[in-house]
Amino acid sequence: MKKFVNDPKNFVAEMLEGLALANPTTLRYVPEYNLIMRADAPDPNKVSIVQGSGSGHEPAHVMTVGKGMLDAACPGDVFAAPPTDYVYETVKLVSSPKGVLLLVNNYTGDRMAFEMAQELAEAEDITVKTLFINDDVAVQDSTYTVGRRGVAGNFFVMKAVGAAAERGADLDEVARIGEKVNSVTRTMGMALTACTPPAKGSPLFDLPADEIEMGVGIHGEPGRKREKLMPANQIVDELLTAVVDDLPFQSGDRVALMVNGLGGTPISELYLIYGYAHKQLDSKGITIARSYVGEYCTSLDMAGASITLVRLDDEIESLLREPAEIAIRVF
Amino acid sequence: MKKFVNDPKNFVAEMLEGLALANPTTLRYVPEYNLIMRADAPDPNKVSIVQGSGSGHEPAHVMTVGKGMLDAACPGDVFAAPPTDYVYETVKLVSSPKGVLLLVNNYTGDRMAFEMAQELAEAEDITVKTLFINDDVAVQDSTYTVGRRGVAGNFFVMKAVGAAAERGADLDEVARIGEKVNSVTRTMGMALTACTPPAKGSPLFDLPADEIEMGVGIHGEPGRKREKLMPANQIVDELLTAVVDDLPFQSGDRVALMVNGLGGTPISELYLIYGYAHKQLDSKGITIARSYVGEYCTSLDMAGASITLVRLDDEIESLLREPAEIAIRVF
Numbered sequence: 067m068k069k070f071v072n073d074p075k076n077f078v079a080e081m082l083e084g085l086a087l088a089n090p091t092t093l094r095y096v097p098e099y100n101l102i103m104r105a106d107a108p109d110p111n112k113v114s115i116v117q118g119s120g121s122g123h124e125p126a127h128v129m130t131v132g133k134g135m136l137d138a139a140c141p142g143d144v145f146a147a148p149p150t151d152y153v154y155e156t157v158k159l160v161s162s163p164k165g166v167l168l169l170v171n172n173y174t175g176d177r178m179a180f181e182m183a184q185e186l187a188e189a190e191d192i193t194v195k196t197l198f199i200n201d202d203v204a205v206q207d208s209t210y211t212v213g214r215r216g217v218a219g220n221f222f223v224m225k226a227v228g229a230a231a232e233r234g235a236d237l238d239e240v241a242r243i244g245e246k247v248n249s250v251t252r253t254m255g256m257a258l259t260a261c262t263p264p265a266k267g268s269p270l271f272d273l274p275a276d277e278i279e280m281g282v283g284i285h286g287e288p289g290r291k292r293e294k295l296m297p298a299n300q301i302v303d304e305l306l307t308a309v310v311d312d313l314p315f316q317s318g319d320r321v322a323l324m325v326n327g328l329g330g331t332p333i334s335e336l337y338l339i340y341g342y343a344h345k346q347l348d349s350k351g352i353t354i355a356r357s358y359v360g361e362y363c364t365s366l367d368m369a370g371a372s373i374t375l376v377r378l379d380d381e382i383e384s385l386l387r388e389p390a391e392i393a394i395r396v397f
Numbered sequence: 398m399k400k401f402v403n404d405p406k407n408f409v410a411e412m413l414e415g416l417a418l419a420n421p422t423t424l425r426y427v428p429e430y431n432l433i434m435r436a437d438a439p440d441p442n443k444v445s446i447v448q449g450s451g452s453g454h455e456p457a458h459v460m461t462v463g464k465g466m467l468d469a470a471c472p473g474d475v476f477a478a479p480p481t482d483y484v485y486e487t488v489k490l491v492s493s494p495k496g497v498l499l500l501v502n503n504y505t506g507d508r509m510a511f512e513m514a515q516e517l518a519e520a521e522d523i524t525v526k527t528l529f530i531n532d533d534v535a536v537q538d539s540t541y542t543v544g545r546r547g548v549a550g551n552f553f554v555m556k557a558v559g560a561a562a563e564r565g566a567d568l569d570e571v572a573r574i575g576e577k578v579n580s581v582t583r584t585m586g587m588a589l590t591a592c593t594p595p596a597k598g599s600p601l602f603d604l605p606a607d608e609i610e611m612g613v614g615i616h617g618e619p620g621r622k623r624e625k626l627m628p629a630n631q632i633v634d635e636l637l638t639a640v641v642d643d644l645p646f647q648s649g650d651r652v653a654l655m656v657n658g659l660g661g662t663p664i665s666e667l668y669l670i671y672g673y674a675h676k677q678l679d680s681k682g683i684t685i686a687r688s689y690v691g692e693y694c695t696s697l698d699m700a701g702a703s704i705t706l707v708r709l710d711d712e713i714e715s716l717l718r719e720p721a722e723i724a725i726r727v728f
Contacts, residue, residue: 068589068606068700070629070666081665084672088688124665258399275399298401332660332698333725334412334455335401341415357419360725367663367700369399394664394691 067267069367074264078121078143085128089393092132099155100148102128103138107160113231113240114138114160117169117224118153119176120145122263123284125394126220126363134390135228136169144263144366145285147175153183157192165193165237167227167244171216172200195237197244199223201253201374203312204281204289217284218326218363219251219374222386229388247382252315254308255372256289256301257282259330261365280304284328284365298335302342305373310350315375317351322358322386324374329364331371336360339371347375356386398598400698405595409452409474416459420724423463430486431479433459434469438491444562444571445469445491448500448555449484450507451476453594454615456725457551457694465721466559467500475594475697476616478506484514488523496524496568498558498575502547503531526568528575530554532584532705534643535612535620548615549657549694550582550705553717560719578713583646585639586703587620587632588613590661592696611635615659615696629666633673636704641681646706648682653689653717655705660695662702667691670702678706687717 071077082102086095094105108114117127118140127139140156142148157166166187170180177198184194201219208215227244235243257279260269270286273279278301281289290308315321325340327333340359347354355378363372376382402408413433417426425436439445448458449471458470471487473479488497497518501511508529515525532550539546558575566574588610591600601617604610609632612620621639646652656671658664671690678685686709694703707713 068609068626070589070632070662070670070702072628072630072669077665077669080669080672082668084668084670084675084690087672087675088668088690122665124663124668129664129668258401278399295399297403299403301401329663330661330698330700331401332455332695333460333692334408334453334697337413337415337419337455337460338403338408338411339401339415341411341418344415344418359415359419361664364663366665367661369661369698371401 067262069262069264071264077264078141082128085393092391093393096159099140099152101138101140101152101156102131103160104131107137108162110163112162112234113164113237114162114166115169115228115231116140116156116160116166118148119171120147122366123363125361129393130224132390132392134232134388135224135392144265147173147179150179150182153179154186157183157187157194161192165195167237167240168194168196169220169223170196170198171220172198172213173210173215174212175210193237195241197241199248201248201251203252203308204254208283209287210285215283217253217255218324218372219253221362222251222322222376223247225390226382226385228390229385232388243385247376250313250377251374252309252312253372253374254305255282255328255370256280256305257328257368257370259369261286261329261368263366282370284363286365298338299342302339306343306346309373309375313377315352315377320353320355320378322356322376322378323347323354324358324362326363326372326374327361328368328370328372329361330367330369333360336371343373355383398593400593400595402595408595409472413459416724423722424724430471430483432469432471432483432487433462434491435462438468439493441494443493443565444495444568445493445497446500446559446562447471447487447491447497449479450502451478453697454694456692460724461555463721463723465563465719466555466723475596478504478510481510481513484510485517488514488518488525492523496526498568498571499525499527500551500554501527501529502551503529503544504541504546505543506541524568526572528572530579532579532582534583534585534639539614540618541616546614548584548586549655549703550584552693553582553653553707554578556721557713557716559721560716563719574716578707581644581708582705583640583643584703584705585636586613586659586701587611587636588659588699588701590700592617592660592699594697613701615694617696629669630673633670637674637677640704640706644708646683646708651684651686651709653687653707653709654678654685655689655693657694657703657705658692659699659701659703660692661698661700664691667702674704686714
C-alpha cells in the first residue's frame with residue numbers, strides 16, 4: 067500500500083485534526099465524537115444542517131462544513147457509518163430552535179445510525195427532519211443499500227438546503243427544497259481502478275488492467291457491468307445515456323453538469339470528460355447553466371469519475387448561485 | 398494505461414476545450430495557439446500576467462487564469478515547453494500599455510521559448526519583463542534545468558503579482574513583488590508512484606512497491622534519493638527539514654504553508670500531512686498565517702505530495718488575501 071498513513075486506526079482522526087488546523091477560525095474539531103462543525107454553530111436564527119457518512123469520500127462531507135453549506139459533519143471510519151451516539155451528539159451540539167435537518171446518503175448503515183439519532187434527539191425535544199439522498203442510477207439495490215445509492219449528487223442537496231437555511235427558511239421549507247433537488251438529480255460513475263482502504267492495505271476489489279467497472283459504487287460496490295477499457299468519449303456516452311434517460315432529461319431543460327473525480331484521476335482528465343459531455347448535452351438541446359468539475363465525492367484513491375445532472379428551475383438555480391464558505395480553498 | 402483519453406495527440410486540446418466550455422463567460426480558448434486567456438483581457442489599466450509551461454501540471458497554469466491571477470496561460474504538450482511562436486502570440490493577445498510580465502518556471506526549454514518570445518514582442522514595442530521561478534530545494538541542477546526547478550511555489554508568485562497588477566501597480570513594481578515572493582518561497586516534493594503520460598502509455602519511471610523518490614521533480618525527474626516506504630510523519634519530517642533549513646525559516650517567522658497533491662493522492666491524505674506539518678512548524682515557533690491544502694501543481698496522476706513554505710511580510714500577506722476568480726470552482 068502506497069499511501070500517506072501512519073497508523074491506519076488514526077487515519078480519520080489525523081485527517082480531521084489537519085482540517086481543523088488549516089481552518090482555525092471557521093471550523094472546530096470535536097475529537098470525542100469525531101466531528102467537524104462550524105466554529106460559530108449553532109445559529110439560533112437558522113435551521114442547522116448535518117450530514118455524515120463513512121470517511122474516504124472527501125471532500126464529502128467534512129470539508130463542506132461552512133457558511134452556506136453544512137453546520138456539522140459526523141464521519142464514521144473509512145467506508146463505515148458513524149456510530150449513532152456520535153450522530154446524536156452532533157445534533158445536540160448544533161441544535162437550533164429552528165430545528166435540524168439531517169442529510170443521509172441512502173446506505174443501510176447510515177440510515178440506521180441517523181434514524182436512531184433522530185429518535186434520541188426528539189426525546190430531548192429537538193426538532194429534527196431527515197432526508198435521504200439517492201441520486202445514483204446505476205443499480206436499484208446494492209451491496210449496502212435497499213434502493214438506490216446516494217453519491218456525488220448529494221453536493222447539490224447540501225448546497226441548496228444550506229443556502230435556503232442561510233436565507234432563514236423554516237425546517238419544513240428547507241426539507242422541501244432538499245427533497246426537490248434530490249428528485250431532479252441523477253448520477254452514474256465508473257471505475258478505472260479499485261481503491262485501497264488504509265486499514266486493508268490492498269485494493270478493495272480486483273479490476274484487470276484492461277477492464278473498467280461501469281456504474282461502480284463509491285465504496286467499490288459492483289455496478290452494472292464490467293467492460294473492456296475504451297476511449298474516454300465512449301465512457302462518457304455510456305454514463306450520460308444512463309443519467310439522461312433516467313429522469314429523463316429532455317430538450318429544453320436547463321441543467322447543472324458535474325464531472326466528479328473519484329480520487330485518483332487528475333483534473334486534466336476531468337476537464338476532457340467535461341468538454342465532451344457538454345457538447346453531447348448541447349446537441350440534445352439541453353442547456354448547461356452551471357458547471358462543476360473537480361472532486362466532490364471520492365472513493366479514496368480510486369481512478370474514475372461520475373457524471374451528475376440536476377434539472378434546474380429558478381429556485382434551485384438561485385440557491386446554487388448563493389455564496390458558500392467551505393474549507394476547500396483555491397486562493 | 399488506465400486514463401480518460403481519446404487520441405493522446407488531442408489530450409491537451411480536449412482538456413482546454415472542456416475548460417473553456419465550463420467557464421464560458423470568463424475564459425476564452427484560442428485553439429490556433431493552444432492558449433487560455435481571460436475573456437476580458439487585456440485590461441489597458443493593468444499589467445498583464447502570462448505563465449506557460451508543459452501541460453500535465455493542472456491546475457497549473459491554465460486553470461489559474463482569471464481576475465486576480467493570470468491573464469493568459471500558454472501550455473505546451475504534456476511535459477513539453479510551449480512553442481516560441483505560441484508564447485509570442487499569447488503576449489500579443491494580452492498586450493497592455495502597462496506591459497506584460499512573463500512567469501516561467503525554471504526549465505531550460507521553457508526559458509528558451511519565453512526569452513525568444515520576449516525578444517519578438519519587444520521588437521514590436523511591447524514592454525515585457527520575464528521572471529524565473531525556482532522554489533524547489535531538492536537538487537541544484539536537474540534533468541531539464543540549470544539551477545533549481547520551479548514547482549508548486551509558483552502559485553504564490555502568480556497570486557501576488559496578479560493581485561498587485563489588479564491594484565494598478567506598474568510593471569517594475571509587479572516584477573519586484575514577484576522576485577520578492579520567489580526569494581522567500583521554498584518547496585520539496587516526493588513521489589509514492591510514477592506518473593503515466595498519455596502519449597507514452599506506461600509509467601515514466603520505475604519505482605518499486607516499497608520505495609519512494611524523495612525530492613522528485615514534477616516531470617518525474619530524479620530527486621535526492623530513493624528511500625524505503627515510511628510512515629507519513631517521517632516523510633513530512635524529511636520534506637519539512639529540507640524546506641525549513643534551506644531559506645532558512647526561523648522561530649518568529651510568519652509563513653504560508655501549502656501541502657500540494659501531485660495528482661493521484663486524495664485530499665484526505667493531504668490533510669493528514671498538513672496536520673502534522675502544522676504542528677511541527679508550530680513547535681519550532683513558526684506561525685502559520687495562511688494554509689493551502691489541495692492540488693496546485695501536479696504531475697499527471699502521480700501519487701505524492703510537496704510542501705511549500707513562504708515567509709510572509711505585511712505586503713505579501715496582504716496580496717495573498719486579495720480575492721481571485723479562477724476556473725477551479727468549489728461552489
